[in-house]
Amino acid sequence: MKASHAGFTGVMLAGVLLAAGCGGSESGSTAPAPASGASSAAAGPVNLTFWDWDPNMDKVVALWNDAHPDIHVTLANPAGGDQLVSKMITAHQAKNGPDIAKVEYQSLPALVSGGVVRDITDLTKDTVTKFDDVTLKSTRFEGKVYGIPQDFAPLMLFYRTDVFKKYGIDVPTTWDEYAKAAADLHKKAPKVYMTNFDAGDPGWFTGLVQQAGADWWTTSGTSWHVDINGAPSKKVADYWENLVKSGIVQKNPSFSPQWNKQMNDGTLATWISGAWAPAQLGGIAPATKGKWAVAPLPAWTAGDPTTGIWGGSATTVTTDSKHPAEAAQFAAWLNTDDAAVSAQIENINVYPASTSGRSLPPLKSAPPFLPNQADYYDVVGKAAPSARAFSMWGPNVTVTFSSYTDAFGAALQSGTPFSGALDKMQDATVADMKKLGFSLS
Structure with a gap:
């Protein structure tokens, strides 16, 4: 793999903890965690609450509950992504958070620094051997x-096979080919667009700048360097600004009612999305089952397999x-047990993080919503080793992401340069980090 998942060095995490007013991780200020395999339960069955937003996760949790009558897991879906992080922080402040929660990799550092998630090193000594070091860097600080x-x-690039044909x-x-195809398509069918530029969700754009070589946060010693408006990011922004101003891509946000309708009726011909997309398409565009296929993300240089990452999560x-x-026992089972991981592949369309999970039998079959593409997971599997993330995520990702929505939303409305939106993101992120007490170079 060309670059690891996001990760913090020990110095960086210490800086985050200092800025948060903590002397160490939350687990250090509470009762020590039991040794691996030990029980923290009182007499009688243990009841755990699990916050997760995956569709059909209830089917996976049911497998656990059937096999573990002494440890019952109740699933709840209070929100997804950044909204779930906010709810976790609020619940922690009220001391009534869940036992287990799904957390996107980029959000984990802030939850560690805030003492919301626990150090489970002693509880996962056997579990971590099931993952490669590159993957573990996302969750190890x-x-x-x-x-x-x-x-x-x-x-990946998801495209409508019927529209293309x-x-x-x-x-x-x-x-370059993508831009030409977008122009050709819109010329042949003025009511059809290659895709939309989404100013509402920064996940896809973050993946695109990763592919282009951007590193929004880096460190030297105890100082941070923020480079959100650097050359790689501006190359991506300029490219999409040209498509938007040419009128060959739409400007409405993804996951909106209008976008769902356009995805369903063929107004939009492609979706740049993470490998999890097939699990979402059934709810977004139910009439299009069997009409989508996946291909590698277009490259800046012909033959370069580098792609970015949108999403990916950990169980905390x-x-x-x-x-x-x-x-911790449930978290380990969910992500390493063959039956549990297979159920997630079949019901949620995850591409597993565990090493052994990437060779399970369900990956030989097409996702239910893409029955026409039996090699779906082969295509994803070939792209995965060249996926590039930032070398690390910053401590105030939520501020950066909020600024993305505001700045790019305003640029779409006013027609101002997208590069200026990146400048606003840079300024907002730096100002917030200074306010938090970080040293910036």
Whole structure:
């Protein structure tokens, strides 16, 4: 793999903890976690609460509950992504958080620094041997484990096979080809667009700048360097600004009712998304089952397999849990047990984070919503080794992401340069880090 998942060095995590007003991880200020395999339970069955937003996760949890009558897991879906992080922080402040929670990799550092998720190193000594070091870097800080990796989501190109065939569009392999295909498609069918530029969700754009070589946060010693508006990011922004101003891509946000309708009726011909997309398409565009296929993300240079990442999550144990050993046991089972991982592939379409999970039999079959593409997971598997993330995520990702929505939303409305939106993101991120007390170079 060309670059690891996001990760913090020990110095960086120490800086985050200092800025948060903590002397160490939350687990250090509470009762020591039980040794691996030990029970933290009182007499009688243990009841655990699990926060997760995956569709059909209830089917996976049911497998656990059937096989573990002494440890019952209740699934809840209070929110997804950044919204779930906010709810976790609020619940932790009220001391009533869940036992277990799904957390996107980029959000984990802030939850570690805030004492919301627990150090589970002693509870996962056997579990971590099931993952490669590159994957574990997403969840390991200062040599301590704060989550069990669930999935890996390289950025891919999803396209409507029927639309491409109808209008004679070839699957683009470079971004130059993509722009030409977008223009050709819209010329042949003025009511059809190659895709949309989404100012509402920064995940896809983050993956695109990763592919282009950006590193939004880096460190030297104890100082941070923020480079959100650097040359790689501006190359991506300029490219999409040209497509938007040419009128050949739409400007509405993804996951909106209008976008769902356009995805369903063929107005939009492609979706740049993570490998998890097939699990979402059934709810987004139910009439299009069997009409989508996946291809590698177009390259900036022909033949370069580098892609970015959109998503990927870990299963964490919170510091509010009164049963951390049992919670860690469930987290380990969810992401390493063959039956559990197979059920997630079949019901959620995850591309597993565990090493052994990437060779399970369900990966030989097509996702239910893409029955026409039996080699779906082979295509994703070939892209995965060249997926590139930032070398690390910053401590204030939520501020950066919020600024993305505001700045790019304003640029779409006013027609101002997208590069200026990146400048605003840079300024907002730097100002917030200075306010938090970080040293910046």
